[in-house]
Amino acid sequence: xxxxxxxxxxxxxxxxxxxxxxxxxxxxxxxxxxxxxxxxxxxxxxxxxxxxxxxxxxxxxxxxxxxxxxxxxxxxxxxxxxxxxxxxxxxxxxxxxxxxxxxxxxxxxxxxxxxxxxx
Numbered sequence: 001x002x003x004x005x006x007x008x009x010x011x012x013x014x015x016x017x018x019x020x021x022x023x024x025x026x027x028x029x030x031x032x033x034x035x036x037x038x039x040x041x042x043x044x045x046x047x048x049x050x051x052x053x054x055x056x057x058x059x060x061x062x063x064x065x066x067x068x069x070x071x072x073x074x075x076x077x078x079x080x081x082x083x084x085x086x087x088x089x090x091x092x093x094x095x096x097x098x099x100x101x102x103x104x105x106x107x108x109x110x111x112x113x114x115x116x117x118x119x
Contacts (some may be wrong), residue, residue: 024029032119040111043105044071047116049096054111057088057104064106066090072098081106 010045031052045053055066059081064089069076077090095101102113 011025024098029118031116034117036115036119037068038102038113038115040104040113042101044099044101045113046098046116047094047098047115049102051094051096051115051117052098053092053094053100053102054112054114054116055090055102056114059086059088059113060106064088065104067103068092068100069103071101071103 023105029050029089035054035115047053048113055068057064061084062082063080064086065078065080067076068090070092072095075092077092079088079090081088092100104111
């Protein structure tokens with residue numbers, strides 16, 4: 001199990017997900033310029049190809065969050081606000097055909113959910 005230190009006070013367990021991504025051929029490219037904007041309501045989306053799901057929101061108060069969860073392997077990313085005006089932003093790598101659940105709790109009026117193709 002690997003741990004990534006984030007800003008010295010947060011940590012994230014990757015459980016080898018990055019190694020799996022690289023070894024499976026999914027990490028053969030970087031985020032490209034092609035993307036598809038998706039509906040911003042809570043729900044599940046299937047990756048049309050290898051790439052990244054990107055979720056973005058802006059908080060209007062404390063304890064608002066955005067979440068991305070890969071239903072194929074259970075990897076989940078969550079970001080929570082500490083006050084108003086915080087940018088809530090996550091990027092989750094996926095392989096084509098995998099289903100990702102995207103969710104919002106508050107997260108203001110400025111919301112975006114996007115799939116970015118790997119190149």
